[in-house]
Amino acid sequence: MNLVMALEMAADCHPGRVAVRAGGQSLTFGELLQAARGAAARIRGAGVRYVGLLDVNSPAVPVALYAAACAGVPYVPINYRLTKPELEELLGRIAPGLLVCDEALVAPLQLPPGIHVLPRAVFLGAALAAPADELPATTDPGDIAIQLFTSGTTGRPKAAVLRHQNLMSYVLGTVEFAAADETDAVLISVPPYHIAGIAAVLSSTYAGRRMVQLPNFDAATWLQLCRDEHITNAFVVPTMLSRIVDHLVQSGEPAGVPALRAIAYGGGKMPLPVIEQAIGLFPGVDFTNAYGLTETSSTICLLGPEDHRAGFASTDPAVRRRLGSVGRPVPGIELQVRGEAGELLGPNQSGEICVRGDQVAGEYLEQGSMLDTEGWFATRDRGQLDEFGYLYLEGRSDDVIVRGGENISPGEIEDVLIAHPAVSDVAVVAVPDRQWGETVGAVIVLKERASASDTELQDWVRVRLRSSRVPAVIRFLPELPYNEMGKVLRRVLKQQFAGAGGGT
Numbered sequence: 001m002n003l004v005m006a007l008e009m010a011a012d013c014h015p016g017r018v019a020v021r022a023g024g025q026s027l028t029f030g031e032l033l034q035a036a037r038g039a040a041a042r043i044r045g046a047g048v049r050y051v052g053l054l055d056v057n058s059p060a061v062p063v064a065l066y067a068a069a070c071a072g073v074p075y076v077p078i079n080y081r082l083t084k085p086e087l088e089e090l091l092g093r094i095a096p097g098l099l100v101c102d103e104a105l106v107a108p109l110q111l112p113p114g115i116h117v118l119p120r121a122v123f124l125g126a127a128l129a130a131p132a133d134e135l136p137a138t139t140d141p142g143d144i145a146i147q148l149f150t151s152g153t154t155g156r157p158k159a160a161v162l163r164h165q166n167l168m169s170y171v172l173g174t175v176e177f178a179a180a181d182e183t184d185a186v187l188i189s190v191p192p193y194h195i196a197g198i199a200a201v202l203s204s205t206y207a208g209r210r211m212v213q214l215p216n217f218d219a220a221t222w223l224q225l226c227r228d229e230h231i232t233n234a235f236v237v238p239t240m241l242s243r244i245v246d247h248l249v250q251s252g253e254p255a256g257v258p259a260l261r262a263i264a265y266g267g268g269k270m271p272l273p274v275i276e277q278a279i280g281l282f283p284g285v286d287f288t289n290a291y292g293l294t295e296t297s298s299t300i301c302l303l304g305p306e307d308h309r310a311g312f313a314s315t316d317p318a319v320r321r322r323l324g325s326v327g328r329p330v331p332g333i334e335l336q337v338r339g340e341a342g343e344l345l346g347p348n349q350s351g352e353i354c355v356r357g358d359q360v361a362g363e364y365l366e367q368g369s370m371l372d373t374e375g376w377f378a379t380r381d382r383g384q385l386d387e388f389g390y391l392y393l394e395g396r397s398d399d400v401i402v403r404g405g406e407n408i409s410p411g412e413i414e415d416v417l418i419a420h421p422a423v424s425d426v427a428v429v430a431v432p433d434r435q436w437g438e439t440v441g442a443v444i445v446l447k448e449r450a451s452a453s454d455t456e457l458q459d460w461v462r463v464r465l466r467s468s469r470v471p472a473v474i475r476f477l478p479e480l481p482y483n484e485m486g487k488v489l490r491r492v493l494k495q496q497f498a499g500a501g502g503g504t
Contacts, residue, residue, distance in 0.1 A: 038130025040070030180209035237486030268486030291326035303327030
């Protein structure tokens, strides 16, 4: 099965139901299929190898995605927040390609040869005006459907590829066809170049759920859109939920979103105090933590509503601790935690998370497949499974602090520090050290009107963890640097420590 078939099924079932709405513009599922077929004819006629997107959320996003699938070429949404040289380099890697864009985002760029620009409005207008003739099915489930460039924090961005069969395995394993009611609506506020944004389009289409798009997030607009559009479902990253919570606390007003039934979150580590506050501020709303990667076609683990309710209500530390997990694997996913030599680790042992399943692509354009001979993909995320199968993340393997030959996970120290009553946010990183090679550095954001000294926080860690885990260096900042998906930019913090001379 490919992406085109999923859209065709939705259009056959609900041709007149609104599929997507943004800024007063709407497309039904029937119109979405018509536009995708019309745009696909133009793509084929242009003889391009890729369909790129350099734009915020808009109805052009699902049209471009499905048009590329109809035309049998990869869809490549690009991070519009990158620098000019970075954008120009990535565009050069998808030439010859057709680029659907916001003209303001393209205007400063020197476009490489072979990139054909179509402004969003022109692209949509031409797609809807084109003949709606059904195109012959040429897309094989094994073809590349999506190409996403990695962040490139450690070098040239890699091109992760997802094939139709990977993406449809995720959709078929997690979504029931046409399960959404006509009144259901999902608010999409994550950017279109992230796997979470792509997964939201695919799963909403298959469920028959109306997609309401938010081009640029802010808490007040998010809440108002929930009210105006009678949003029933939403996905947010941790920083978004934190800002929504802060907005409601500061305003003293209730959320006022009676239609909202479910909030899913993921993309970064969720501070326990934030999710506890959110559960209290949104009574009756089901919360779900979704953990996944680009290479796994989105979600591979879920912490569902029942676990959230049980954890929130329980006084048992073992049950309450689960609020800090990402839950258990979704159907079709196998998960292991392995040690440095590749050995299988037992419960509550920290190691690298490895996954296997049909939705796992684990493939890059230049490097090829990264699956081992048995189909396992090493995620480079560290974590541990408890005896009940709940997964606890500890950060990226690259973030491990090697102190005198001992591997130290930043996550375990962060979990202790965030529990301090004065601490609002925290990140722990490796700091260069002449004696140990690396030592522990902590960056702390204090709660408003709260105070805590270096010594107090060091003592707080010392009585709860081994002495090697005590931060040798502590800094205080008004806020941590995050990317738009809610992940702490640890490289920025490491650079700041290194620039100031690091540790002792």
